Amino acid sequence: MTRENRGRAVELLTVRQVLDELGGISRRTFYRWRELRIAPACIRLPNGELRVRRDVLNDWLEDRAERAAS
Incomplete structure (x- = not known):
């Protein structure tokens, strides 16, 4: 699913797609991560379903990347 955001396409991922991308968690x-406020930010649709923007997930993963020891 994509959506236009200021002239560029924004991919909205389902929870299932996010789980698969995170190695099948x-x-x-x-949902426990959401309770603890450590999950990537979600968008709640009017029907109650959650979506995660692709760029938000990518940034969230980048923030959690371990850095090599110097």
Whole structure:
């Protein structure tokens, strides 16, 4: 699913797609991360479903990347 955002396409991922991208973590783990406020920011649609913007997920992953020791 994509959506235009200021002239560029923004990919909105389902929770299932996010779980798969994170190596198949469980839905329960993802929702626990949300409770702890450590999951990537989500968008709640009017029907109650969640979506995660691709750029938000990528930034979230980058923030958690371990840096090589200097």
